[in-house]
Amino acid sequence: xxxxxxxxxxxxxxxxxxxxxxxxxxxxxxxxxxxxxEAMGNPAVRVTLWDGYTAGEPGARGQPTLVIGxxxxxxxxxxxxxxxxxxxxSAGRLNVEGSLTALLEAVYRARxxxxxxxxxxxxxxxxxxxxxxxxxxxxxxxxxxxxDIGNDFYRMWLDPDMAYTCAYYPQPDMDLGAAQRAxxxxxxxxLRLRPxxxxxxxxCGWGGLSRYMASHHGVRVAAYNISPQQITYAxxxxxxxxxxxxxxxxxxxxxxxxxxxxxxxxxxxxxHVGPEHFGxxxxxxxxxxxxxxxxxxxxxxxxxxxxxxxxxxxxxxxGAYPPTLAEMTTIFEPNELTVLDVENxxxxxxxxxxxxxxxxxxxxxxxxxxxDEKFVRAWRLYxxxxxxxxxxxxxxxxxxxxxxxxxxxxxxxRAHLYQNGPSFxxxx
Amino acid sequence: xxxxxxxxxxxxxxxxxxxxxxxxxxxxxxxxxxxxxEAMGNPAVRVTLWDGYTAGEPGARGQPTLVIGxxxxxxxxxxxxxxxxxxxxSAGRLNVEGSLTALLEAVYRARxxxxxxxxxxxxxxxxxxxxxxxxxxxxxxxxxxxxDIGNDFYRMWLDPDMAYTCAYYPQPDMDLGAAQRAxxxxxxxxLRLRPxxxxxxxxCGWGGLSRYMASHHGVRVAAYNISPQQITYAxxxxxxxxxxxxxxxxxxxxxxxxxxxxxxxxxxxxxHVGPEHFGxxxxxxxxxxxxxxxxxxxxxxxxxxxxxxxxxxxxxxxGAYPPTLAEMTTIFEPNELTVLDVENxxxxxxxxxxxxxxxxxxxxxxxxxxxDEKFVRAWRLYxxxxxxxxxxxxxxxxxxxxxxxxxxxxxxxRAHLYQNGPSFxxxx
Numbered sequence: 001x002x003x004x005x006x007x008x009x010x011x012x013x014x015x016x017x018x019x020x021x022x023x024x025x026x027x028x029x030x031x032x033x034x035x036x037x038e039a040m041g042n043p044a045v046r047v048t049l050w051d052g053y054t055a056g057e058p059g060a061r062g063q064p065t066l067v068i069g070x071x072x073x074x075x076x077x078x079x080x081x082x083x084x085x086x087x088x089x090s091a092g093r094l095n096v097e098g099s100l101t102a103l104l105e106a107v108y109r110a111r112x113x114x115x116x117x118x119x120x121x122x123x124x125x126x127x128x129x130x131x132x133x134x135x136x137x138x139x140x141x142x143x144x145x146x147x148d149i150g151n152d153f154y155r156m157w158l159d160p161d162m163a164y165t166c167a168y169y170p171q172p173d174m175d176l177g178a179a180q181r182a183x184x185x186x187x188x189x190x191l192r193l194r195p196x197x198x199x200x201x202x203x204c205g206w207g208g209l210s211r212y213m214a215s216h217h218g219v220r221v222a223a224y225n226i227s228p229q230q231i232t233y234a235x236x237x238x239x240x241x242x243x244x245x246x247x248x249x250x251x252x253x254x255x256x257x258x259x260x261x262x263x264x265x266x267x268x269x270x271x272h273v274g275p276e277h278f279g280x281x282x283x284x285x286x287x288x289x290x291x292x293x294x295x296x297x298x299x300x301x302x303x304x305x306x307x308x309x310x311x312x313x314x315x316x317x318x319g320a321y322p323p324t325l326a327e328m329t330t331i332f333e334p335n336e337l338t339v340l341d342v343e344n345x346x347x348x349x350x351x352x353x354x355x356x357x358x359x360x361x362x363x364x365x366x367x368x369x370x371x372d373e374k375f376v377r378a379w380r381l382y383x384x385x386x387x388x389x390x391x392x393x394x395x396x397x398x399x400x401x402x403x404x405x406x407x408x409x410x411x412x413x414r415a416h417l418y419q420n421g422p423s424f425x426x427x428x
Numbered sequence: 429x430x431x432x433x434x435x436x437x438x439x440x441x442x443x444x445x446x447x448x449x450x451x452x453x454x455x456x457x458x459x460x461x462x463x464x465x466e467a468m469g470n471p472a473v474r475v476t477l478w479d480g481y482t483a484g485e486p487g488a489r490g491q492p493t494l495v496i497g498x499x500x501x502x503x504x505x506x507x508x509x510x511x512x513x514x515x516x517x518s519a520g521r522l523n524v525e526g527s528l529t530a531l532l533e534a535v536y537r538a539r540x541x542x543x544x545x546x547x548x549x550x551x552x553x554x555x556x557x558x559x560x561x562x563x564x565x566x567x568x569x570x571x572x573x574x575x576d577i578g579n580d581f582y583r584m585w586l587d588p589d590m591a592y593t594c595a596y597y598p599q600p601d602m603d604l605g606a607a608q609r610a611x612x613x614x615x616x617x618x619l620r621l622r623p624x625x626x627x628x629x630x631x632c633g634w635g636g637l638s639r640y641m642a643s644h645h646g647v648r649v650a651a652y653n654i655s656p657q658q659i660t661y662a663x664x665x666x667x668x669x670x671x672x673x674x675x676x677x678x679x680x681x682x683x684x685x686x687x688x689x690x691x692x693x694x695x696x697x698x699x700h701v702g703p704e705h706f707g708x709x710x711x712x713x714x715x716x717x718x719x720x721x722x723x724x725x726x727x728x729x730x731x732x733x734x735x736x737x738x739x740x741x742x743x744x745x746x747g748a749y750p751p752t753l754a755e756m757t758t759i760f761e762p763n764e765l766t767v768l769d770v771e772n773x774x775x776x777x778x779x780x781x782x783x784x785x786x787x788x789x790x791x792x793x794x795x796x797x798x799x800d801e802k803f804v805r806a807w808r809l810y811x812x813x814x815x816x817x818x819x820x821x822x823x824x825x826x827x828x829x830x831x832x833x834x835x836x837x838x839x840x841x842r843a844h845l846y847q848n849g850p851s852f853x854x855x856x
Contacts, residue, residue: 418845
């Protein structure tokens, strides 16, 4: 497991630096460390101070270890763990011996359900930032922060189609590219696409799904996105693939969608919409979907309404929020839309993220050159924490198919989703 | 279409009686009739007074006609349509020429979405009874009212397995019995039942599903029900089929379920639970489901939170309420349960009810002999109104599969639900 330790664990030099005494830890600091671990529900991890003092089961070998590198990192962790863990891990003042993902999984497994959590736990862990607003202007800024890091960065570790959303692994040994194509085919089948139909896509990313729908199902696509870099890339790819006569990329907000379509699809955008705008989104769908039209929204979700982790919200995904299924229904219920099918793909996202993390680590020297070590550590943490959130059940992936409330042109069953051999017709 | 007219339409003699002048209608009554039809959104039906005065498109032949038989029926319809329509139809003071189902479908199609409805519409149609409480004692009374009408009555028109819930028609030409068996197999596959497992069923009806699970999937079942007549019937059938060593019928409330099970299933009970008790139901499930256990709840639902029609609540189903999907999530979200799969079988229920109504009409002379003409008319109205509610999209049928929030022993896809040839192993 050399590879595991070297790419998820602690680089030797940083560990050495962290251990170069910052003075001996005091009794108070050691007591606080034990209380911290208790407040976290005593997860199956060891926590070590800069001078080697350790809280955790003695001799629990093989357990991942969090190394707190200096006095101020301890105090920062005590006062605002949600934000400071990420910042101090990125800065190398917190380190992990063993697997970072396994450490986070152990922490998340010990975390009590919000309904059952104690006041002490909530005081310690619920200090969060206010979510940045997703107004028309706010959304542009929020999306720019994450998606315009640079196409070259994402190209290093995403699949060839540049899908940056949960893949679908009906066979567990699929590689990332095959699983992303399987996801796109699964969505097209849920939408029952037929050649000549029109589809509107809200939040099209780098355009992988629109290219797939146009080339494999012969539909025309109007694809909306407010990330300039993604739109530029998507247009170039469509042109190179000879699909530009079938796909219209529109650099605009979902709220400005116009037209009348046979299908509505949105994959990985809802997390950036904010539940206060779900009714608006539903009204857009109601307006642009034909009476017999089908729709699908694919989004990260959660079981309890909780804000995103403060660090992820601040450093990685400003304005993001994974809705509960109940919150998602506010898109449909007031807007004469009926939910036909919900599929939870939670473990598929854990696997997708595992593939991304492996590919990311394989290119970390290039990423470091493009940015710096801090960036590498921040993204490693973000990807590992995401794996842990999905694998321990704190995050879900909901694919929700829906239609107009009065549409009776529905299939007899969902068997058509599972017929062998996708109907890959070529529609030049 | 003689048969259609004779069994869904108006018996000749009642029609004649209704038309035997109650005096000529006044200008005010005629004006009120036109306003009533307008307030209903001008549905594609004709409405006729006792003296032949008609509101509706002139010459709209083929449209079903509502005949208001006397002066007081008109005033009663104006003051409390939700309750009095049903009572006066049952009493033969309101009659329908043409198809009753088609008339109700036309009315429901014209009905505005609650979010969009005018104040006048709400004043006219929202007068409802307070729902009867579903406390432990209240539930017993409510369930007795409907399910203890008599096993002989239900046996006349249900399928041989006595399933009184939505069937599943993966092939549209299936007969009722085959579709009920397909529904049971579909549920067993969603629960991934394996021989030797234990299942708890909340609200087992006449025991059809428990017998199917025990005989086709080799599981042991603890089946709860608070209807004495249903439990007696279920015990006799299990004994006759030699399944009594595998099925334990318990005459008790779902709130008193005890034990530790591999699966939880409830088909057609949630409508009688009441959303104020959903958290309690979820806590019962959390307590009795093993960590890797799977659950399924099958329930009538709706898109907007609205009380049941007052007449159905009062005469047919006291205490009943079809929840929204958002309300259903309150079972799961606070109780560390995760929704895996939601399937909406709305049109399957319209077809099931159509089969029930046909069979009911085939036995209406026997039903009349057992009860009286009023009962026949009330049940005809209830079945026809249910068809119309499902076919026009006002009611849904949600099958929700779920599991413990941390259960990672999940199938790779839902393909196993659609493999040909159900594995009908015999487990004597």
